[in-house]
Each structure stands twice: as structure tokens, then as C-alpha cells.
Amino acid sequence: MSWKVQPISDLCLHSVDCVNRTAPVVEEPTPYKMIRTTNVKGGFIDTTNVRYVTLETYERWTRRLLPQAGDVILTREAPLGDVGRLTSDDRVFLGQRLFHYRADPKVLDSGFLAYVLQSPRVQGWIRGTGMGATVEHARVGDFHKIPIPVPPLKVQTKIGGILSAYDDLIENNRRRIALLEEAARLLYREWFVHFRFPGHEHVKITEGAPEGWERLPASEAFEVNPKTPRNDEGIIRYFPMAALSETGMVIGRGPMEEREKSTSVRFRNGDTLLARITPCLENGKTGYVQMLEDGEIACGSTEFIVLRQRRVSSYYVYLTARQHDFRENAIRSMIGSSGRQRVQPNCFDRYFVAVPPELLAKLFDEAVGEMFDQVGNLDQQNQKLSQARDLLLPRLMNGEIAV
Structure with a gap:
């Protein structure tokens, strides 16, 4: 079946580039959320793991176009060509390296637009415009010209x-x-x-723990970077840092690779993976491994710390690793050059848990x-x-x- 092909800008009421400078953010949550390239993936836009700004900044950064439900966002760099569609009325605005489309409902369905941009044909065209040896990116002008096959409405x-x-x-x-x-x-x-x-009403707290409980360093309650032997023959699944979420336990399959040789970081179901490098740790990258086959060993980024149950369960380990003070203790131990600081394993000797x-x-x-x-x-x-x-x-x- 042959459908007419038209430039995307001819089919949209608006096709707008982002404001290409960094918006000043604030620490405390506000109603005004900044969408980054990491929020745009697989047709979805994550509006929970965001940065926040003031009303004044929000109004300045949305003066070209105020995002609304149904709008489609495309990443122009890091990575190139990821697509997401706004489905909520959250007050969001675009961070850098994002492009904003609003379909003309007379000629283009917004849902169709989000999916056609993910189709192999259109993705191939987008990636064909990519430039840059280190970070692949596309010109703004090219994002007005993306050829879209247009069936009847x-x-x-x-x-x-x-x-x-x-x-x-x-x-x-x-x-x-x-x-x-x-x-x-x-x-x-x-x-x-x-x-x-x-x-608890009948138990006294003494020395930081209820009577009858043990107060142990995390390094004794958990196994830290345990040795996980594996037969090195055959393919092994590898999970990079991108597989870890900043907000939840689920480890993404999308960035997973299959390799013939394992890294030194190996893990199994029930382990917790914690980023040890800046800024991934500060951003909260942590995951709970439960996506492997029974008995399977996988490997991952050498910037992972693997935590495994010892005196407490795997659930306890993961939920502890998600605690703010646990992460702050690890952050305080970091050493190294600016931008490449790493957690020191002895930090877990200084963090105590109640068993x-x-x-x-x-x-x-x-x-x-x-x-x-x-x-x-x-x-x-x-x-x-x-x-x-x-x-x-x-x-x-x-x-x-x-x-």
C-alpha cells in the first residue's frame, strides 16, 4: 500500500525547538517540571523523575509553545531519535536537545504521529541525519523536514x-x-x-536499636561485591548503567547486550545494583535483579556495586539502598577527579542497620x-x-x- 509522504512541519500546527540553554532549577518540588532526554523513551514521557523550576523560569522556557497533552517530543541528541507523547496535564517544559510537535488534527492524528516516528522507516531517516563522532545529534532544520507517510485520517x-x-x-x-x-x-x-x-509498644530502644535486635554495619549485614563464579563459556547478558532507574527497582532490558566475555561485575536474581560513580549515584540509580532466568548469572558495568543478602533478606538490602541517608553516606566517601568520583567500599563499614x-x-x-x-x-x-x-x-x- 502506498501512502503520500509529506514533511512533518506541513502536518503540524507547531514544530518547535527547545530553548537551547540550561534552565535554573530549584531543590524543592514545584508544579513546574523540566523534561530531559532521559525522560523520553519508547513512546512514553516520564513526568515523575524530573527537575523543578520556578513559575518565572517555566513561563520563560515555554514562551515558544506551552506543552499540552497529545504533543509529541523527539530527542535531537544523547540519544538521537527517542520519541515520547505527553498524556497528562502536568506543567512541563522542554530541557535541552528536545524537539516539540503538535499535530494539526485536520490532517494528522497525534497518536499516529507518536507511532510513525518510532517506525523503522522514519527512524532510519532520522538516524541518517545524525552527525558527530562522539555524540550523535541532528540539525534543527532536519527535524522540520522528517518525511511522514500519511494514510487517510x-x-x-x-x-x-x-x-x-x-x-x-x-x-x-x-x-x-x-x-x-x-x-x-x-x-x-x-x-x-x-x-x-x-x-513495638512493649520494646525499649537502646543504643539505636530495639532490645533483642542487632545493630550491624551494612558490610556485615550485606555481602558487598560478592564473588560470583561463572563458567566463562557461552553468551552472557550485560547490563550497562543505562539499565538502572533513578526512581524504581525495575532494571531495563532495552540497553541490555549479549556478550561473549563477562565483566568483573557479576550478579544473580535477588542482588541489588548500586551506581558507584558520580552523578549516577547522586541521581539515585539503583536496581533489584529479578529479570534473569533461574540460575542465570549476568554481568554489568564496572561502575556497579553489587549488594547481596547475608544477615538480612534481599528485599531488606534493596530497600535500605534506596534510603536517602544510605546514599548520602556513600556519597561522602567518594574520591577521584571532578566528574569521575567513585564510592569507597569501606563506607559500608560506617553505615549501621538494625537486624x-x-x-x-x-x-x-x-x-x-x-x-x-x-x-x-x-x-x-x-x-x-x-x-x-x-x-x-x-x-x-x-x-x-x-x-
Whole structure:
């Protein structure tokens, strides 16, 4: 099937580059959120892991175009060609290296636009415009000219509806994952930070821990960078730093590679991965490994610290690693040149955790273990939904499937 091809700017009410300078941010959350290239991925825009600005900055940075639900964002650099569609009414604005499209509803469905930009044909054109030996980027002018195949508007709407059904399920699962993780973190803080565990009314706190508990350095409660032997024959999965999230436990499969040789950093299901280098640690990059096959060993970036259960469960280890004061303790130990500072392993000798009696530990693990399992199941569902959508997308865009 042959569809007419037109430049994207002819099909949009607006096609606008971002303000190409850094907006001044503030520490405390505000209603005004900055979207960066890291927020734009796979058709989605993450509006939770953001930086914040004042109203004055927000108004200055949105004077060209005020983002609204349905708008499509494209990354122009680092990386080139990632696509996301705004689905909320959050007050967001574009950081650097982003391009902003608003479809003309008379000729172009906004959902179709988000998906056609992800199609192999259009992605190939975008990547063909890339320049730069170190950081691939595209000229602003090229992003006005992207050739878009344009079926009739009714066909566009149907294609967008079919593919968005998958993405709606994925997004719903992501919300459930976030709620489950937040529930696990709240329970951890309630029991092990505020010491409001079952029966706490009858237990005294002495020397920083309830009576009957142990207060141990993290280096004794956890295994830090444990040796994980593996038969070096055969392919091994490798996860780079990009696979770790700044906000949640799920480790991304997208950046995963298959290698013939392992790095020195190896891990298995139940391990926690913690970034040891600046600024990844400060930004919160941490993950819980539960996406591997039974018995599988994977490897990762040499900038990972691997934490493994010893005196406490794997759930306890991960939830501790997500604590602000745990990360601050690690940050204070960093040494090295500016921009390449790394955590020193002896910092875990100076961070103490409260280890509960066996019965309380079992009750906690049963409660949060169900939450972790649900997160793992939802993540697997999302992987299957993404694969099904990605198989359908090029066939719909090529007209191979009649709608």
C-alpha cells in the first residue's frame, strides 16, 4: 500500500525547538517540571523523575509553545531519535536537545504521529541525519523536514488506537509497579527507621536499636561485591548503567547486550545494583535483579556495586539502598577527579542497620516479598506487551495489516 509522504512541519500546527540553554532549577518540588532526554523513551514521557523550576523560569522556557497533552517530543541528541507523547496535564517544559510537535488534527492524528516516528522507516531517516563522532545529534532544520507517510485520517486514528491499547496497558502496569514499590518502602521505613513494628509498644530502644535486635554495619549485614563464579563459556547478558532507574527497582532490558566475555561485575536474581560513580549515584540509580532466568548469572558495568543478602533478606538490602541517608553516606566517601568520583567500599563499614529477630524478619519478608513478586510479574507483562506492539508497529505503518 502506498501512502503520500509529506514533511512533518506541513502536518503540524507547531514544530518547535527547545530553548537551547540550561534552565535554573530549584531543590524543592514545584508544579513546574523540566523534561530531559532521559525522560523520553519508547513512546512514553516520564513526568515523575524530573527537575523543578520556578513559575518565572517555566513561563520563560515555554514562551515558544506551552506543552499540552497529545504533543509529541523527539530527542535531537544523547540519544538521537527517542520519541515520547505527553498524556497528562502536568506543567512541563522542554530541557535541552528536545524537539516539540503538535499535530494539526485536520490532517494528522497525534497518536499516529507518536507511532510513525518510532517506525523503522522514519527512524532510519532520522538516524541518517545524525552527525558527530562522539555524540550523535541532528540539525534543527532536519527535524522540520522528517518525511511522514500519511494514510487517510480515519486509518491514522485506527492505527493509533490499536497501538495505544498496548501502551495504555503498559502505562497502567507502570503505575501499579510504582504504587507497590512505594508501599514496600513505606513499610520498611515504618519498621526499620521509625521502629513501629508489630509489638513495638512493649520494646525499649537502646543504643539505636530495639532490645533483642542487632545493630550491624551494612558490610556485615550485606555481602558487598560478592564473588560470583561463572563458567566463562557461552553468551552472557550485560547490563550497562543505562539499565538502572533513578526512581524504581525495575532494571531495563532495552540497553541490555549479549556478550561473549563477562565483566568483573557479576550478579544473580535477588542482588541489588548500586551506581558507584558520580552523578549516577547522586541521581539515585539503583536496581533489584529479578529479570534473569533461574540460575542465570549476568554481568554489568564496572561502575556497579553489587549488594547481596547475608544477615538480612534481599528485599531488606534493596530497600535500605534506596534510603536517602544510605546514599548520602556513600556519597561522602567518594574520591577521584571532578566528574569521575567513585564510592569507597569501606563506607559500608560506617553505615549501621538494625537486624530484627527471626520472626519479625520473616513477617516483613512475607509482606514485601509479595509486592516484589507482583512488580516482577507486571514487568514481565510489560516486556511481552512491548514486544507485541513492536511487532505490530512496522506492519501497520507499511500497510501490511488492513485496518
